[in-house]
Amino acid sequence: MYSRFYRLRQDAAPGPLDSPVSAGGVYDGFAGKLLLADNNLFSVSFGVLPDDPELKLLREPAFFAAAAAQLPAIAAWVDPNRSRPVTDRPLAIGALRNRLRRLVSHDGRPVVHGLHLVGDSLCMTNQVFALGVSLALEQAVIISEALRKYPTDLAAQTLEVDKEVVGRIAPHFEDVVAQDRARTEMWRAAYASSGREPDLSGIHAATVSDLDRRLTRQQLLRELRRAG
Numbered sequence: 001m002y003s004r005f006y007r008l009r010q011d012a013a014p015g016p017l018d019s020p021v022s023a024g025g026v027y028d029g030f031a032g033k034l035l036l037a038d039n040n041l042f043s044v045s046f047g048v049l050p051d052d053p054e055l056k057l058l059r060e061p062a063f064f065a066a067a068a069a070q071l072p073a074i075a076a077w078v079d080p081n082r083s084r085p086v087t088d089r090p091l092a093i094g095a096l097r098n099r100l101r102r103l104v105s106h107d108g109r110p111v112v113h114g115l116h117l118v119g120d121s122l123c124m125t126n127q128v129f130a131l132g133v134s135l136a137l138e139q140a141v142i143i144s145e146a147l148r149k150y151p152t153d154l155a156a157q158t159l160e161v162d163k164e165v166v167g168r169i170a171p172h173f174e175d176v177v178a179q180d181r182a183r184t185e186m187w188r189a190a191y192a193s194s195g196r197e198p199d200l201s202g203i204h205a206a207t208v209s210d211l212d213r214r215l216t217r218q219q220l221l222r223e224l225r226r227a228g
């Protein structure tokens, strides 16, 4: 993912949003999203396949600016009359991994006593979904409930926590995994064949409503080459 922060110019009005805090969405071959921050700041981020060599151009400020100007939802925000970048250049982040750790073995026994995981050490989800803090708070509730229920029985605590993690945390984790997989397949198809219709069958309704097929990877690349 490539991101850059911008600040609105003094007295400049904010651009349009399509949710209370964001604009943009998932496109055919990449994602482009604006997120509001405080103090007149906002970020613009592009999500791309890690193995898409051409879209690595987005690391360069000029290409990043050209791409942002192509996104209907974001173009108005990054107009130089309205805002200016405050980060020197686009920053890259990789390894947006999904991971769920359980402390109970396949045959149902605790693998450790007296240790409970919370936060990313228990469940890490692709940051794009912004679930990490909510899931961590839910885990804290799960652990405190288990400690109250079994104050001295360490094995029972671990089994109780695991049962609740499977019931209350794992469904969110699995949803993110399924959406990541479906989007990756769609982007791979876009990369392999620009003319093919994306297969959206595995993508969650919320993401589908975000999907804007008007701009394809091929069109974006054309604009980037023009900018170069």
Ligand SMILES: Cc1cc2nc3c(=O)[nH]c(=O)nc-3n(C[C@H](O)[C@H](O)[C@H](O)COP(=O)(O)OP(=O)(O)OC[C@H]3O[C@@H](n4cnc5c(N)ncnc54)[C@H](O)[C@@H]3O)c2cc1C
Pocket: 093, 118, 119, 120, 121, 127, 129, 130, 131, 132, 133, 134, 136
């Ligand atoms: C780019 C990005 C955007 C995100 N956006 C959102 C969002 O919008 N909404 C949301 O809910 N979540 C978001 N998340 C996820 C969220 O930040 C994490 O889920 C959350 O911070 C996890 O909290 P944590 O305490 O488990 O781990 P962390 O916040 O990673 O804290 C772990 C701490 O342990 C320290 N540490 C590590 N090793 C050691 C050691 N050996 N000794 C001592 N200290 C150590 C680290 O320095 C760190 O301070 C985002 C994450 C990223 C990376």
